[in-house]
Amino acid sequence: MSEHTIDGIIEKYRGQPGSLIHALVEIQHQNHWLPREVMQKVADALQVPFAQVMQIASFYKAFSLTPKGRHEVHVCTGMTCHLRGAAKLRAKVEELTGLKDGETDTDSRFTYQTGACLGSCSIGPELIVNGKHYGRMTPEKIEDVLKQYE
Numbered sequence: 475m476s477e478h479t480i481d482g483i484i485e486k487y488r489g490q491p492g493s494l495i496h497a498l499v500e501i502q503h504q505n506h507w508l509p510r511e512v513m514q515k516v517a518d519a520l521q522v523p524f525a526q527v528m529q530i531a532s533f534y535k536a537f538s539l540t541p542k543g544r545h546e547v548h549v550c551t552g553m554t555c556h557l558r559g560a561a562k563l564r565a566k567v568e569e570l571t572g573l574k575d576g577e578t579d580t581d582s583r584f585t586y587q588t589g590a591c592l593g594s595c596s597i598g599p600e601l602i603v604n605g606k607h608y609g610r611m612t613p614e615k616i617e618d619v620l621k622q623y624e
């Protein structure tokens with residue numbers, strides 16, 4: 475079995491409780507979120523109490539306990555971006571994806587979120603996809619950006 479499948483990742487760390495975070499990071503990366511039944515498998519294989527797995531998975535922001543899309547789309551709604559037209563970016567992203575803040579589409583392509591300033595105000599308003607910053611964004615440019623992410 476490929477070590478890049480969830481079961482492959484779990485097998486790689488079987489019997490190694492000290493590798494719990496490594497296992498969860500790899501599964502998060504592969505699957506984009508941590509389903510409860512997968513965390514139970516991790517607990518069994520690594521011989522770690524399920525409650526401890528849940529505690530770690532809930533504590534770190536890098537882990538998601540709800541389904542996530544392959545691509546995370548973020549519109550900054552901090553004050554500077556707001557004053558430079560973030561509301562229009564939000565409206566366009568919502569029109570193109572059909573998503574509201576915090577939602578993931580049914581084919582798991584995008585998870586859409588808005589949020590506070592990420593420290594790149596000088597290039598605002600900005601759209602961030604998978605951590606890549608697109609500054610001085612306009613609603614007209616958004617479709618071309620999103621097309622790059624299948």
Ligand code: FES
Pocket residue numbers: 550551552553554555556590591592593594595596598599600
């Ligand atoms: S307000 Fe958007 S990056 Fe600072």
